[in-house]
Amino acid sequence: MGRSEDKVFTERLFERVEPIWNSYLEHPFVKGLGDGTLDLEKFKHWLKQDYIYLIEYARLFAVGASKATDLAMMTTFGELLHGTLATEMALHRSYAAQFGITQEELEAVQAAEVTESYTSYMLKMAHQGGVEYTIAAVLACTWSYHYIGEHLAASNNNPGVYQEWVDMYHSPEFTELKDDCIRLMNEAAEGKSEAELKVLEEIVVKTSYYEYLFWDMAENISNWPCKETV
Numbered sequence: 001m002g003r004s005e006d007k008v009f010t011e012r013l014f015e016r017v018e019p020i021w022n023s024y025l026e027h028p029f030v031k032g033l034g035d036g037t038l039d040l041e042k043f044k045h046w047l048k049q050d051y052i053y054l055i056e057y058a059r060l061f062a063v064g065a066s067k068a069t070d071l072a073m074m075t076t077f078g079e080l081l082h083g084t085l086a087t088e089m090a091l092h093r094s095y096a097a098q099f100g101i102t103q104e105e106l107e108a109v110q111a112a113e114v115t116e117s118y119t120s121y122m123l124k125m126a127h128q129g130g131v132e133y134t135i136a137a138v139l140a141c142t143w144s145y146h147y148i149g150e151h152l153a154a155s156n157n158n159p160g161v162y163q164e165w166v167d168m169y170h171s172p173e174f175t176e177l178k179d180d181c182i183r184l185m186n187e188a189a190e191g192k193s194e195a196e197l198k199v200l201e202e203i204v205v206k207t208s209y210y211e212y213l214f215w216d217m218a219e220n221i222s223n224w225p226c227k228e229t230v
């Protein structure tokens with residue numbers, strides 16, 4: 001019998017999500033980031049929505065810390081929480097300032113449909129299960145951005161005004177955060193039944209699809225269709 005437990009869990013996950021993540025690399029928004037041709041208005045929309053996304057995402061690490069099964073895991077969640085609130089959100093604030101968007105404006109942004117749906121889904125899963133659900137919910141986000149950052153840095157294109165973006169997501173600090181998430185996932189998967197692993201796998205697949213929808217939302221500068229009339 002072929003036992004999938006013989007493979008490290010995240011290797012199995014990667015095989016499942018690789019085609020989805022490769023589709024990000026073909027997405028016009030991501031391509032535009034990589035070669036510097038991305039329309040600034042689209043980037044500003046992404047930035048504002050991502051700021052809201054990160055606030056909700058940071059809550060997930062707090063849920064993870066509260067559900068952690070040992071002190072080392074709790075510490076890792078604390079570091080991930082700090083990394084998001086301090087490092088990543090600071091880059092967003094600095095980009096925003098560069099483009100004339102104030103911090104007050106950033107905080108007043110209304111979540112677009114995808115932002116709300118994606119963050120609500122992750123938080124729902126995190127609250128529903130043990131700590132492994134939280135880890136599965138955050139994994140695609142952290143890992144797929146690193147995947148994109150690495151790919152864009154390796155291509156010989158010039159990201160221009162988006163250089164800092166590319167640099168951040170494959171920087172040693174972010175590589176470490178991504179590796180922490182992978183390690184947490186494999187530790188949490190240890191000893192789980194195939195049925196339990198399947199549930200975790202579906203969370204990673206679904207969040208990977210949400211990541212694609214998030215790129216689409218930014219590319220199309222979409223928000224709730226009624227926003228102009230309310």
Ligand SMILES: Cc1ncc(C[n+]2csc(CCO)c2C)c(N)n1
Pocket residue numbers: 050053054057080083084085088141142143145146174177211214
């Ligand atoms: C939609 C969306 N998905 C993923 C990330 C990337 N990201 C979010 S938190 C984190 C780790 C620690 O800050 C990383 C890499 C993003 N910014 N926006």
